[in-house]
Amino acid sequence: MAKFLTNREENYSQWYNDLVIKADLAENSAVRGCMVIKPYGYAIWERIQAELDKKFKATGHVNAYFPLFIPKSFFSREASHVEGFAKECAVVTHYRLKNDHTGKGVIVDPEARLEEELIVRPTSETIIWNTYKNWIQSYRDLPILVNQWANVVRWEMRTRLFLRTAEFLWQEGHTAHATREEAVEEAEKMLNVYADFATNYMCIPVIKGRKSVNERFAGAEETLAIEALMQDGKALQAGTSHFLGQNFAKAFDVQFTNQEGKLDYVWATSWGVSTRLMGALIMAHSDNNGLVLPPRLAPIQVVIVPIYKGNDQLEKISELALKLKSDLENSGMTVKYDDRDTHKPGFKFADYELKGVPVRIAIGPRDIEQGTVEVARRDTLTKETIKTENVIAHIKNLLEDIHNNILQKATTFRKENTYYTDNWDEFRDIIENKGGFVMAHWDGSPETEELIKDETKATIRVIPFDSPDEEGKCIRTGRPSERRVLFARAY
RNA sequence: CGGGGUAUAGCGCAGUCCGGUUAGCGCAUCUGGUUUGGGACCAGAGGGCCGCAGGUUCGAAUCCUGCUACCCCGACCA
Numbered sequence: 164m165a166k167f168l169t170n171r172e173e174n175y176s177q178w179y180n181d182l183v184i185k186a187d188l189a190e191n192s193a194v195r196g197c198m199v200i201k202p203y204g205y206a207i208w209e210r211i212q213a214e215l216d217k218k219f220k221a222t223g224h225v226n227a228y229f230p231l232f233i234p235k236s237f238f239s240r241e242a243s244h245v246e247g248f249a250k251e252c253a254v255v256t257h258y259r260l261k262n263d264h265t266g267k268g269v270i271v272d273p274e275a276r277l278e279e280e281l282i283v284r285p286t287s288e289t290i291i292w293n294t295y296k297n298w299i300q301s302y303r304d305l306p307i308l309v310n311q312w313a314n315v316v317r318w319e320m321r322t323r324l325f326l327r328t329a330e331f332l333w334q335e336g337h338t339a340h341a342t343r344e345e346a347v348e349e350a351e352k353m354l355n356v357y358a359d360f361a362t363n364y365m366c367i368p369v370i371k372g373r374k375s376v377n378e379r380f381a382g383a384e385e386t387l388a389i390e391a392l393m394q395d396g397k398a399l400q401a402g403t404s405h406f407l408g409q410n411f412a413k414a415f416d417v418q419f420t421n422q423e424g425k426l427d428y429v430w431a432t433s434w435g436v437s438t439r440l441m442g443a444l445i446m447a448h449s450d451n452n453g454l455v456l457p458p459r460l461a462p463i464q465v466v467i468v469p470i471y472k473g474n475d476q477l478e479k480i481s482e483l484a485l486k487l488k489s490d491l492e493n494s495g496m497t498v499k500y501d502d503r504d505t506h507k508p509g510f511k512f513a514d515y516e517l518k519g520v521p522v523r524i525a526i527g528p529r530d531i532e533q534g535t536v537e538v539a540r541r542d543t544l545t546k547e548t549i550k551t552e553n554v555i556a557h558i559k560n561l562l563e564d565i566h567n568n569i570l571q572k573a574t575t576f577r578k579e580n581t582y583y584t585d586n587w588d589e590f591r592d593i594i595e596n597k598g599g600f601v602m603a604h605w606d607g608s609p610e611t612e613e614l615i616k617d618e619t620k621a622t623i624r625v626i627p628f629d630s631p632d633e634e635g636k637c638i639r640t641g642r643p644s645e646r647r648v649l650f651a652r653a654y
Numbered sequence: 655c656g657g658g659g660u661a662u663a664g665c666g667c668a669g670u671c672c673g674g675u676u677a678g679c680g681c682a683u684c685u686g687g688u689u690u691g692g693g694a695c696c697a698g699a700g701g702g703c704c705g706c707a708g709g710u711u712c713g714a715a716u717c718c719u720g721c722u723a724c725c726c727c728g729a730c731c732a
Contacts, residue, residue: 167693180725195723251731320655320730327731380732388732400732439732470691509692516692527691537691654732 168517171451175395176323182445183324186454186518189441196322196329203518204441206462208332211440212312214364214459215334218356224308224336229290231314232281237289240414244288247381251318253283253329283316288382288407288433291337292415299339299429301420306349307339325442326399326654333437339429341421343408346430347385350406353434354387357402365440366457366570367391367447368577369401370600370649372625376609377616380433384408390624390649392577393446396598398624398651401443404434442654448542448569454519455542457569458562465491465558466520467500470508470527477502480526483551487524487536490555496562516541521565522558542568583647590638590650594621600651602630604644606637615639615650624649 167185169177183189188204200208216226232255238245259275284290291309298304312334322328336353340346354371361369369389379386383405391401412418412428421427448455458464467488469480481502488498499520501511508525515523525537536554539546542565549557580599584590593601605611605623615638616622626648635644 176726191724193723247731317731319732321728331732333732403732435732437732472690476690504690507690507692507694509690509694511693513693525691529691 168451168453171394171449178451179442179446180324182449182453188445188454189324191324194329196319198324198328198330200332200438203462207444207456207460208438208441210460210462211364212334215356215360215436216312218360219310219334219336222308222352222356224310224338226311227309228311228313229284229287229294231284233284233287233290235280235282237293238282240289241382241410244382244410244414248285248317252285253316253318255281255283284313285315285317286433286435287311287313287315287335287337288411289415292411292417292431295337295339295429296415296417299417299419302341302422305339305341305419305429306345308336308349309338310334310336323442325438325445328438331438333435335433335435338432339412339417340432341419341427341430343430346408346432347406350385350387350404350432350434353432354389354402354404357404357434357436358389361389361391361401361443362570364457364459365401365444365447366566366573367401367443368570368574370625370627372627372630372649374403374625375612375623375648377612378622378624380405382407382410383433384410388625390600390651390653391443391447392580392600392651393443393654394576395446396580396652398600398649398653399439399443399446400624400653401440402434402436405432407431407433447573449519452513452544453517455569456519456521458521458566461519461521462497463499463515463518463520464496464562465498465522465524466511466515467498467524467526468508468511468515469500469502470525472528476528476531477504479531480528483531483536484524484526487551487554491558494555494559496558512539516544522561524554524558540565542572585635585638587638591619594619594650594652598652600624600649602627602647603638603650604633604635604646605648605650606640606642606644608640608642611637611640611642619652621650621652624651624653 169181171178187201189198189200192199256277257271257275258277259272260269261272263270295307298307314330314332316330319327319329338349340349358369358371361367369391371389374386374388380403385406387404388400389402391399393399409428409430411431417429418426419429445454467484469477469484471477471480484500488500491498519541521541523539530536534551535548536551537546538549540561581602582593582599583602584593585604590601590603593599612623630646633646637644
């Protein structure tokens with residue numbers, strides 16, 4: 164089985180690379196660091212978008228679109244923001260090509276230099292706050308709750324499909340508020356939206372918390388994040404939400420008149436998730452047979468494969484298959500009937516397993532005779548024979564079972580790979596040899612975090628919200644600590 | 655951006671050291687037939703500017719120079 168995939172236990176990162184390609188999710192393009200997201204991969208992203216978009220709308224947000232290009236001068240307005248992104252910006256300097264005078268090919272027209280260079284957005288805070296300045300005069304104009312679905316570019320040195328690409332797709336929410344409290348509440352609310360989505364749609368349990376100063380977003384006063392644990396024991400940040408304070412309002416002079424008639428700067432948040440979630444989805448659940456997709460995000464939830472000899476059999480089987488398909492669809496499921504005659508059933512079985520389709524129905528002549536179908540589930544790779552009249556209800560329940568099982572499995576895995584330690588040698592041993600989350604005490608200083616990072620490659624993923632107050636000593640320096648924080652090596 | 659590796663048919667590779675028939679092999683593709691309850695079999699066929707651009711040579715996949723992309727390891731990051 165799965166003889167085309169690298170074994171997960173032998174070489175996890177090669178397994179991941181193979182899987183992305185073989186499951187037809189994405190491939191590298193002719194442009195360095197930029198991927199082509201293939202139809203099946205994009206279909207999963209569309210499912211992610213659809214569900215998140217619903218949640219954004221349900222929490223009062225609206226979609227809009229801002230430019231891809233940002234004038235260079237905008238970046239220098241917020242000091243730490245420039246510093247954070249300067250090293251990875253693509254810059255547009257010219258607006259025209261012309262024919263090369265030697266005859267072949269085109270060159271950049273040196274006379275078409277832009278007066279002000281444009282930055283391809285690595286994120287949109289600057290252009291958006293420059294715009295919000297015109298939208299906001301009074302407290303009556305607030306809050307502004309805008310999201311945009313867009314692509315952004317960060318010129319990464321080393322890229323991996325979905326996990327880190329030079330161009331990626333994401334959504335970025337940018338909100339403006341009259342009070343600090345309201346903005347803080349918004350940032351927390353959206354983090355909860357992400358956490359809920361990760362858990363209940365992606366079947367990935369996450370730890371919510373604050374980022375340390377070192378890991379904070381450039382320009383934020385506070386960065387909140389959800390962290391997920393991958394099967395190789397590395398952490399992956401699955402969503403971030405920033406409380407931006409008045410930093411961008413001050414940088415772009417966005418003031419409003421409050422109810423007391425006084426001028427004040429606007430309070431801001433921004434929050435986002437990217438196509439990196441695809442990487443999380445793949446790495447959290449999949450196995451040596453291929454993808455394992457959570458039913459709520461699977462583009463195809465049920466596939467029906469006919470097994471037949473000759474057209475007579477196929478006709479009978481198709482009749483039942485099409486009836487089942489339409490009944491399942493009427494019950495809200497997405498179904499594909501694969502009656503291609505160009506591939507054998509065994510090939511199709513393996514192929515849909517590779518692609519992570521949660522449920523497969525096989526119908527052969529024996530089933531027609533006995534009034535049954537064979538139902539196989541992807542997560543456990545088990546099969547059972549079900550009476551045809553029960554199949555709709557059965558599969559509806561089965562999809563729920565699969566959802567719960569995948570989530571349960573991921574939760575158990577995380578539990579088994581979360582360690583508590585107060586001993587530095589043990590800490591190093593866990594990080595180096597076992598991987599996983601390590602809850603340990605930290606003295607709260609950026610210097611100590613940096614030191615631990617240099618020595619172990621582990622960083623503080625988050626300071627968890629639910630980490631209880633607990634007197635202790637810093638794992639590295641022995642200085643006093645008030646609570647445990649979450650350490651791990653990260654993607 | 656530093657170190658290492660790779661680039662030959664759609665995919666995976668051999669050939670490159672030591673230049674010399676018509677550049678091979680497996681998978682995939684196409685045609686015909688037999689098949690179909692876990693990645694089918696037999697027979698035949700098609701497919702190549704040897705990554706790109708220069709150079710050396712009577713002659714270059716093979717030697718030299720430059721460029722580009724990908725993979726692995728570091729530094730940086732969602």
